[in-house]
Amino acid sequence: MNLKKLSKILGLSQTTVSRALNDYPEVNEATRERVKAAAITHNYRANTRAKSLATGRSMAIGHVIPISTRHEIVNPIFADFIAGAGEIYSRNNHDMLLSVVPDIDEERIYRELAAKASVDGVIVHGPRPNDPRIPLLQSLNIPFVVHGRASDEDTDYSWVDVNNRRSFERAANFLFDLGHTRLALINGLEFMDFARRRKEGFLAAHVARGVAPDPALMASDEMTEHFGFTATQAMLAEPTPPTAFIVSSMIMAIGVRRAISDARLKIGRDISIIIHDDALSYLPNGAEIPIFTATKSSVHEAGKLCAQMLLDIIDAGDKTPRHTLLETDLTLGESTGPAPK
Amino acid sequence: MNLKKLSKILGLSQTTVSRALNDYPEVNEATRERVKAAAITHNYRANTRAKSLATGRSMAIGHVIPISTRHEIVNPIFADFIAGAGEIYSRNNHDMLLSVVPDIDEERIYRELAAKASVDGVIVHGPRPNDPRIPLLQSLNIPFVVHGRASDEDTDYSWVDVNNRRSFERAANFLFDLGHTRLALINGLEFMDFARRRKEGFLAAHVARGVAPDPALMASDEMTEHFGFTATQAMLAEPTPPTAFIVSSMIMAIGVRRAISDARLKIGRDISIIIHDDALSYLPNGAEIPIFTATKSSVHEAGKLCAQMLLDIIDAGDKTPRHTLLETDLTLGESTGPAPK
DNA sequence: GAAGTTATTCAAAGCGCTTTGGAATTGATT
DNA sequence: AATCAATTCCAAAGCGCTTTGAATAACTTC
Structure with missing residues (x-):
């Protein structure tokens, strides 16, 4: 028909x-x-194609999912983000075009998307400091929104981000207030912008309290359960082990918890933990009472916000960048308590 | 240009x-x-749209991701599956069109995809017994491959599936061989086909050994850490608790592990665990030595196989259904041991 | 009742590509 | 030199839609 x-x-x-x-x-x-x-x-x-050929609008948004060639890890927050964004797209009759691409090929893909005119805009995932994709997209003149921010980028662009720095600063301060003095940081890869900002917040709190951060208590790697486990094990084996951990993701925290249990220590009493909780649908932080004290920010919500912002930008046709900075909730769970004497 | x-x-x-x-x-x-x-x-x-308008082929594959209206949970295996499929698509110059849809609306979306001619084929996720999507897609005459199978569906169709029944039967038999007699099953929602087949395998092993399965030791729900935790807690509180658990996913197993640690029992000695491991990139089962003994089958690989099968079907243009049944590896980890005396 | 509006419909061009059905050129064959 | 077959290229139609510019019909207004 x-x-x-x-x-x-x-x-x-x-x-x-x-x-x-x-x-x-x-x-x-x-x-x-x-x-x-x-x-x-x-x-x-x-017919979609005929329609968009005639109108010049493709009614589709591109998401380029980078696969790290070194680790082949798919970001676990991705599913929830996409689900959030997808909700907005269907509500606005847009399609979502996904390209799964080795990070090496990313530039080529963006150029192709532009040349083939297959999307009206794109969402940029996982920005790094000084991310080359941002000037590229600007020069290609294709509307985009970054999920996160790219430090050291001097031009202005649209983004939706969590206040990672402030979150981790608050988390550290909260632990200092409980009397902890040796805080550990289990972080993601610090060439990712969010991880870098989290570390900055962690360090800022130390500076403010006049506590010297111990390099042995700061680990950074791909965010897996396994890394959380091994990093924690190593730190607990230190001469003066930390009494509190700040952990960048739920999945790593699970490994942290395993290492702590293995050491026959009790979480919340012997060791405190604060995690960053992306509120992933399949990995809720407990039920009524949160398992972990957490800085919480829903990635599903971020997906919705990014999508909506991008559609707004496309609709408005104006070039002035927009920004949304999300503050996290610091929700109290059962994993924190006063520093042991 | x-x-x-x-x-x-x-x-x-x-x-x-x-x-x-x-x-x-x-x-x-x-x-x-x-x-x-x-x-x-x-x-x-x-220009993609002009090209596909002229050729009649959209060079795009649709994935309809159902969001359960009741639980709003995004399937965590989804990201890895998509990554696998995406690899194949980019290699073959196809795009991936994602629709995130409340499960209620699924039928409408499929009809739209067909009417708007936006895709050359679709992948069906999360089949349920007697799944209405299968006859629908057949009547719409749009090529499709199911990831999984739909029991009780009498017509033939293309699928890629794991031999879930055999896997869980083997897992149960392995535990019986170790001397366990009270096995627990922590399963996904049993209106999902894979979960149903796993239960069948679990039960079949019991029948073969002449062991009566205990309904109190079989739980089934959304596959979250939290459910794994509460279900295990309940079972450990039984008069004669199980000595071994078979768990349908890594995430649930993490909850199972937490409950067991909380009960001050040691995994592999007091309690054995076998999990089904989808080999998610961000949730590896330990490093060199697997944490859990597991029936393992890579969802990333399944994504690749589904995508390739669909492209082949579209290319061949012939209607004869294809099937791939993947056997799992039963890999030994540190979570299983002989039944305690 | 003529002129001017307004409401309603249409034919045809155009979006950027592929593909059909020649046409023009060349080289080989007799 | 005439014929035939390749080879190489092209003009134009068509994919299914939107949109421009006009035409027609129906109402007002003076």
Whole structure:
């Protein structure tokens, strides 16, 4: 079923049928009703490709998912982010185009998306300081929103980010207030912008308290359970082990917890833990009472915000960048307590 | 840059340029070289939409990700599956179109994808017994591959699945061989086909050994850490608690482990655990030595296989269904041992 | 009742590509 | 030199839609 056939059936021109369906004013209400009814009975939907060829808008948003060539790890927050963004897209009749690409090829893909005109805009995932994708997209003149920020980038661009620095500073301060003095940081890879900011916050709190951070208590790697486990084991084996851990993700925290249990220590009493909780749907932080005290910020929500911001930018057609900085909730769970004497 | 401009620059007709780029034989090798070079220097790529409008092929595959309206949980295996499939798509110049849809709306979305002709085929995720999507897609005449199988579906269709029944039967038998007699099953929602088959395998092993399965030791719910934890706690509180657990996912197993540690029992000595390991990139089962004894099957690989199968089907244009049944590896980890006396 | 509006519909061009059905050129064959 | 077959290229149609510019019909207004 296509426009031609449908208009033939209705005894109308393609023009009128098209206009009726797209809610143009210059068509009789009665005929519009008739057309819309016919569209439904004949299960007619405008062919996407023809439509976007004619309009010049593809009604699709691109997400380029980088696969690290070194680790082949897919970011676990990705599923929830996409789910959030996808909600907004379907609500606005947009499609989501996903490209899974080795990080090496990313530039090529963006160029292709632009040249092939397959999307109206893109979401940039996992920004790094001084990220080359940002100037690239600017030069390609394709609307984009960054999930996160790229430090050291001097031009302005649109982003949605969590206040990672402040979150981790607050977390550290909270532990200092509980009397802890040796804090450990189990962080993600610090060439990722979010991880770098978290570390900055962690360090800032130390400076403010006049506590010298111990390099042996700061670890950074791919965010797996395994890394959380081994890093914690190593730190607990220190001459004066930490009494509190700040952990950049739930998954790593699970490894941290395992190492602590293995050492026959009790979380919340012997060792305190604060995690950053992305509120992943499949990894909730306990039920009524949170397992971990956490700085919490929903990645699902971030997906929705990014998507909405991008659609707004495309609609508005104006170039002034927009920003959303999300503060985290510091929610108290069962994993923190006063420093042991 | 478009075909028209490019051919003008080259002093050739659009026809010739198009044919040169698409490797048609009826064009002089020398001119082909010249055309291809020009395409590169001018950064020309055929507009996707125009191309697929002309060819009738969209060069895109649809993935419809159902969000359970009741739980709002995104399947955590999803990211790795997509990554695998995406690899195959980029290698074959296909795009991946993602629709995130409340499970209620799924039918509508499939109909739309068909009517709008936006994809050449779709992958069906998370089949349930007697899944309505299968006859729907068949009637819409759109090529598809199911990741998993739908029991009680009498027509034939293409699928890639893990031998879930056999895996769980083997896991149970292995535990019986170690002298365990009270086995617990922590399973996913049993209206999902994979979970149902796993239970069948679990039960089949009991029947073969003449052991009566205890309903109190079989739990089934959304696969979260929290459910693994509470279900295990409840079972350990039984008058005669189980000595071994078979757990349908790594994430649930983490909760199982937490409950067991909390009960001051040692995994591998007091309690054995076998998990099903989807080999998620961000949740590896330990490093050298697996933490958990596991039936292992890579979801990333399954994604690749599904994608390749679908592309093959589309290419071949023939309707005969294809099947791939993957056997799991039963890999020994540190979580299993002989039943305590 | 003529002129001017307004409401409603349509034919045709155009979006950027592929592909059909020639046409022109060249080389080989008789 | 005439014929035939390749080879190489092209003009134009068509994919299914939107949109421009006009035409027609129906109402007002004076």
